[in-house]
Amino acid sequence: MESRLVVMVGFDGIELIDVACVTSGFEHANRQGAVPPYRVVFATPVGRPVRSDTGLEVRGQGRLDGIEGRVDTLVVSGGLGHEAASANARLVGQVRRVAALSRRVASVCTGATVLAAAGLLDGRRVTTHWHYATELARRYPRVDVDPAPIYLRDGVVSTSGGVTAALDLTLAFVEEDHGPEVARRVAMGMVTYLHRPGDQAQVSLFTRVPRPEQVLVRRVVDHVVAHLDADLGTAGLAASAGVSERHLSRLFAEHVGRTPARFVRDARLEAASRLLVATREPLTDVARQCGFASAEALRQAFTPRFGLPPSRFRAEHTPRRGPGGTASVH
Template sequence: MEGRLVVVVGYDGVELVDVACVTSGFEHANRRGAEPAYRVVLATPAGRSVRSDSGLEVRGQSGFDGIRGRLDTLVVSGGLGHVEAAADPRLVGQVRRLAGASRRVASVCTGATVLAAAGLLDGRRVTTHWYYARELAERFPRVRVDAGPVYIRDGVVATSGGVTAALDLTLAFVEEDHGPELAREVAMGMVAYLQRPGDQAQISQFTGVPRPEQALVRRVVDHVVAHLDADLGTASLAALVGVSERHLGRLFGEHLGTTPARLVRDARLEAASRLLVTTREPMTAVARRCGFASAEGLRQAFTARFGVPPSRFRAERARARDPGAAGLSWS
């Protein structure tokens, strides 16, 4: 086939957004002059239609056996059907074969489970949807799971977090292949954020911090949840939007009923609580990702807010999810 052949793997229970972010991202790159262009094929078992986890059916363009020769990129989609897909020896074997013929291999969301079942993630640092990170780590102990980043590149293998992180990964591939300007044009054409860096935390998007209507306050809040490990002192936040600290404090009180410092603390603690539950990151790493100066600083703030130290919180949540996990060694 001419151009860069990209094979997207689908199966029953696939997530449509996982597929569409990749296929649409590469197609937008073609519309804006990618040369060589991408040729994207959705491959499914026997080339049949698959039922997505939202109930819609998607027609496969090829069976796995029909794809021969060199591939540019292999992308395994995620979805609620990932466990069944990873238990299908034929599908896993085909993914292993196609990966061996590919310049680079990637997964979206829980598609990492299929790559892991194929033995393609052993010894690698990878990510997946934060909610499934612990499950992946426990099932495949040779895989180094990090639920924090939006996507991770480890050699020729790239893995991305939940759902829309597929677009961030696709934009990174477009930039790698054709330069940052084309990637920027694709992002603008898809009305997407101009490519989040891979090491941005997945959980920064999911804090319970309210998003206010007032534009200036909203800008500050968006900056906070996207940069938890940055300098988020009131002086820095005020300088970011060009107002005094006093004025920023008044705006926060009026529109959020809190102070900038308290909002920053709450966002960091909520993010820390998610990392404690969904990853095996040591306390020092959790503290660093969430903007605390040290593990002790995290411990003090966490205990003051939740009434228990983070180590106990992590252990209790592990037992709640798996009563037999009491013997697990959590850092």
């Protein structure tokens, strides 16, 4: 049976999770009956083992300059070694050559730097790990760098954000190739959520806001996140914490950077945005689960925050179905 050749490019200083998310994701798809199956080759510049940024060595399965013929997917890993890799003219030239043989080209995390050095990102909208986005944009002004999304697709080139975003991109490829049911089973097998939409932010409210060191505030924040459908008025939160509303508001301003009411509203809206894209539940159910009294109440809060009413947000952020029912990647 003909297989889909996936070439995963590694170099000294790779991030192991970047590699494992891609290689394991495609292998899990094979276990779930992907037809044709994937054949993943981890290729290094000269075929020798490469050292990861944690010090562990990974043995290559082939030489990058030995890749010939049709390639289904070329994926360049990221890692702390991306600067040296992008300065290696031989490596960059081989990436450019293999990209021309490939149906689609992708990078994980800072692997975008190598694609940029190869000229493969010029004029394209791309993403990378948010921490390195500014430097990528500075070094390659012809590349349109957006640090927010988990992954992006511009033509035949896809780029993903940091580390575990590689799994989201891989699941999106699996769904594109073999349909949503295979992707769902892969996600279940890897004990992860069915892939997040590409336009979801790399850094969410729940990771962007540092977990408060102040014990009382941390307890209230954890309660809010776990009980979005409950009564989360400031008075009730203060009473349950055993402090006055004024004192709770002062603590939140100091440790969270917003009022309790604002934090509750932001948490509910972010949860709603995720449910809108990840499920097909009616708007009334989404509203109820996120603590809004009605679909209309959700709409009134949601539209100013996201610039779209919930129904349009869902339509524009849900992966589009292509021929045969498969989903295209944003």
